[in-house]
Amino acid sequence: MTGNGMLRPDYALIGQWVKPGSRVLDLGCGDGELLRELMDSRQVTGYGVEIDDASILACVKKGVNVIQGDLEQGLSGFENDSFDYVILSRTLQTMRHTEGILKEMLRVGRQGIVTFPNFGYWKNRVQVWQGRMPRSADMPYQWYDTPNIHLCTVRDFEDLCAQHDLNILERVVLTHGRPVTLLPNLLGSLAVFRFEHRR
Amino acid sequence: MTHHEPTHRWIVTPQTARFTEPLVLQSGAVLNGYELVYETYGRLNADRTNAVLICHALSGNHHVAGYHSEQEKRPGWWDNMIGPGKPIDTERFFVIGVNNLGGCHGSTGPSSPNPDTGKPYGADFPLVTVEDWVTAQARLAEHLGVERFAAVVGGSLGGMQALQWSIQYPDWLDHCLVIAAAPKLTAQNIAFNDVARQAILTDPDFNGGHYYGGPGPKRGLRLARMLGHITYLSDDVMGSKFGRALRSGSYQFGFDVEFEIESYLRYQGDKFAESFDANTYLLMTKALDYFDPAQDLEGGLAEALRPAQANFLVISFTTDWRFSPQRSREIVEALLSNKRNVSYAEITHGHGHDAFLMVDPYYHGVVRAYMEKIKL
Numbered sequence: 001m002t003g004n005g006m007l008r009p010d011y012a013l014i015g016q017w018v019k020p021g022s023r024v025l026d027l028g029c030g031d032g033e034l035l036r037e038l039m040d041s042r043q044v045t046g047y048g049v050e051i052d053d054a055s056i057l058a059c060v061k062k063g064v065n066v067i068q069g070d071l072e073q074g075l076s077g078f079e080n081d082s083f084d085y086v087i088l089s090r091t092l093q094t095m096r097h098t099e100g101i102l103k104e105m106l107r108v109g110r111q112g113i114v115t116f117p118n119f120g121y122w123k124n125r126v127q128v129w130q131g132r133m134p135r136s137a138d139m140p141y142q143w144y145d146t147p148n149i150h151l152c153t154v155r156d157f158e159d160l161c162a163q164h165d166l167n168i169l170e171r172v173v174l175t176h177g178r179p180v181t182l183l184p185n186l187l188g189s190l191a192v193f194r195f196e197h198r199r
Numbered sequence: 200m201t202h203h204e205p206t207h208r209w210i211v212t213p214q215t216a217r218f219t220e221p222l223v224l225q226s227g228a229v230l231n232g233y234e235l236v237y238e239t240y241g242r243l244n245a246d247r248t249n250a251v252l253i254c255h256a257l258s259g260n261h262h263v264a265g266y267h268s269e270q271e272k273r274p275g276w277w278d279n280m281i282g283p284g285k286p287i288d289t290e291r292f293f294v295i296g297v298n299n300l301g302g303c304h305g306s307t308g309p310s311s312p313n314p315d316t317g318k319p320y321g322a323d324f325p326l327v328t329v330e331d332w333v334t335a336q337a338r339l340a341e342h343l344g345v346e347r348f349a350a351v352v353g354g355s356l357g358g359m360q361a362l363q364w365s366i367q368y369p370d371w372l373d374h375c376l377v378i379a380a381a382p383k384l385t386a387q388n389i390a391f392n393d394v395a396r397q398a399i400l401t402d403p404d405f406n407g408g409h410y411y412g413g414p415g416p417k418r419g420l421r422l423a424r425m426l427g428h429i430t431y432l433s434d435d436v437m438g439s440k441f442g443r444a445l446r447s448g449s450y451q452f453g454f455d456v457e458f459e460i461e462s463y464l465r466y467q468g469d470k471f472a473e474s475f476d477a478n479t480y481l482l483m484t485k486a487l488d489y490f491d492p493a494q495d496l497e498g499g500l501a502e503a504l505r506p507a508q509a510n511f512l513v514i515s516f517t518t519d520w521r522f523s524p525q526r527s528r529e530i531v532e533a534l535l536s537n538k539r540n541v542s543y544a545e546i547t548h549g550h551g552h553d554a555f556l557m558v559d560p561y562y563h564g565v566v567r568a569y570m571e572k573i574k575l
Binding site for chain 1: 512528536541544547571
């Protein structure tokens with residue numbers, strides 16, 4: 001969430017990456033905050049996709065285009081190459097069909113932007129080392145009620161990209177909203193990637 | 200005109216607009232003159248930017264909200280949606296409800312006198328299409344001094360009209376709300392409609408559609424409505440409302456009413472047959488069957504919707520099997536492929552197609568939020 005009126009740090013980063021006037025699809029767009037911000041500051045056009053009723057309502061209240069649907073069913077309603085960016089923020093780790101959604105993202109869009117909590121973050125490692133499933137600001141759930149089913153580390157995601165011939169264009173790993181350059185897979189709590197198909 | 204009475208009741212009075220300019224229908228038939236009955240709610244603002252048109256469904260009419268009198272038992276058919284402070288807020292919008300051409304609630308239709316004969320048109324009333332209705336509604340808008348709609352709104356067959364508005368008069372509407380609708384009927388839907396029509400057409404009292412002055416095909420109309428009613432509900436809601444409950448507690452081994460669901464359907468059928476005109480039912484179901492803006496277009500619905508400029512809100516209901524969510528998604532996908540502004544909400548609701556007429560906090564919340572964002 002946005003503490004004290006500040007945009008979520010991964011949102012701020014995405015805002016810098018997205019070119020003005022581009023077409024954006026935000027998957028699992030939540031209350032539409034990112035799209036609203038991109039519409040206002042970068043004049044983007046596009047849609048959010050959401051499954052949750054309350055989030056749909058919040059999007060409509062913000063004047064954000066939102067399509068109610070389940071990402072697990074794919075993006076069949078969207079045509080090939082119809083977006084400049086397809087964003088999946090803090091949702092990858094909740095997906096059953098992780099590879100499927102990555103493929104779909106680059107089918108309908110030129111570039112993908114993904115953010116996810118880094119399971120390799122040292123505080124998470126400490127909790128696992130202490131014999132417990134980690135909980136943190138980025139993963140604020142108990143093991144039994146978490147929507148996160150496919151947690152991964154920065155290194156895991158990079159391996160997956162390599163396997164699927166995805167070219168990572170940019171990678172920023174954040175802790176407390178600040179970029180971490182030293183040992184990011186250990187010291188970073190939230191990963192933000194921009195990628196495209198290797199051409 | 201509308202005005203607030205000292206009581207809570209919101210009394211509205213239908214108006215009639217007369218048109219003398221001939222209307223060439225899609226069938227080629229011509230109506231030389233006709234009347235449309237309508238009601239309005241709220242006030243048209245000085246800039247004339249706040250008009251909202253409500254398109255009615257199969258058996259609907261112009262009476263969308265409020266009451267006609269202190270004695271009227273039930274308010275207009277969408278009173279839970281339209282009114283002061285309601286999702287379509289008449290404090291802000293100037294709402295117009297209109298009875299379609301061919302209707303039986305005052306607008307020119309099969310029961311109106313045919314100027315050529317002086318007798319009711321009956322079967323001689325030409326078949327009208329959704330396109331024809333939209334044309335007639337546009338003329339009503341001009342008559343009311345409305346050049347542009349803030350929104351055109353409709354559910355079911357009304358949603359088809361709203362969709363057609365966005366294609367036929369793209370510059371006339373800023374927003375288009377398509378609720379529990381489909382871009383065209385499926386074969387199954389047409390089949391249901393034809394069974395309903397056959398019930399009417401084969402009624403011994405149908406008399407080729409010229410039954411005014413006689414008993415009329417009440418039995419046929421009753422059957423048609425019973426069939427329709429089944430398709431507007433979901434199996435779940437029928438199960439939970441009636442189940443297999445018996446009126447007298449045990450089987451009677453006869454064909455009188457035994458199950459509660461039979462009693463309910465027969466009651467609904469009777470009530471409808473008393474208040475609705477069979478010729479209008481025939482005509483409205485045909486309009487449903489004919490509607491297909493993508494017909495003859497290679498690009499399908501996306502091509503059909505290419506002219507549309509409006510911002511869209513599309514809403515479907517999970518248990519609506521007559522116009523299922525998949526049908527609404529077809530509309531959404533066609534709009535997406537044209538890069539139009541569109542939001543889509545799929546309402547989890549147990550009541551089937553009729554859910555669009557019911558109060559649901561999420562459903563009404565989405566419509567309210569959408570309407571509130573409309574800039575006037």
